[in-house]
Amino acid sequence: MIKATQIIGQSVFYGLFIAATGYLSASPAYQVIEPDMALVKISMAHTSKPAGKCITQTPEQLEKLPPNMRLPVVCPRERSPLYLEVELDGKMIYQESILPAGINHDSACYNYHKIKVPAGSYNLKTRMRDSILTEGFDYTAERNVELAASDILVIDFDSKHQEFIFE
Numbered sequence: 001m002i003k004a005t006q007i008i009g010q011s012v013f014y015g016l017f018i019a020a021t022g023y024l025s026a027s028p029a030y031q032v033i034e035p036d037m038a039l040v041k042i043s044m045a046h047t048s049k050p051a052g053k054c055i056t057q058t059p060e061q062l063e064k065l066p067p068n069m070r071l072p073v074v075c076p077r078e079r080s081p082l083y084l085e086v087e088l089d090g091k092m093i094y095q096e097s098i099l100p101a102g103i104n105h106d107s108a109c110y111n112y113h114k115i116k117v118p119a120g121s122y123n124l125k126t127r128m129r130d131s132i133l134t135e136g137f138d139y140t141a142e143r144n145v146e147l148a149a150s151d152i153l154v155i156d157f158d159s160k161h162q163e164f165i166f167e
Helices: 004-026 059-064
Strands: 037-046 082-088 091-098 109-118 120-129 139-147 152-158 163-166
Touching: 037 082, 082 109, 091 109, 109 120, 120 152, 120 163, 139 152, 139 163
Parallel strands: 037 152
Antiparallel strands: 037 109, 082 091, 082 120, 120 139, 152 163
16 A cells, blocks of 8 residues: 555655756747847758769660660769858858768758858848859849848758749
């Protein structure tokens, strides 16, 4: 039979546990960023273009290959690194070359980066190149943004519509 002292002891212990859990769920106060700052997040996944040009094989070359390997056009598996720049009022705040994922560098390029900036109005320029076969930038976007204190601006890239998204 359970003793009264055991029941009281368990009740006190559970009460303390519940009180501690309740306190820690609301306190101490947590701030993601300082009160006078804003946050720019770059979060994207994009499949870049192949790292080389496709080669069309001649009928003589195809004849030398086994029947299961006879592809008229052979393309490299490896993808180009993604080069990304973000500029805020003429000042470069992010510049990175992102390698494609995968053991053969044949998957998408993934990027996630956070930058704290003072709250205010800015001219934001974003540029990206996804092919090593071209010069300059393949995609560019420029926006005037108003970042209030504690605001979070997310920069993403929509591969389907080939454009940057600012949310």
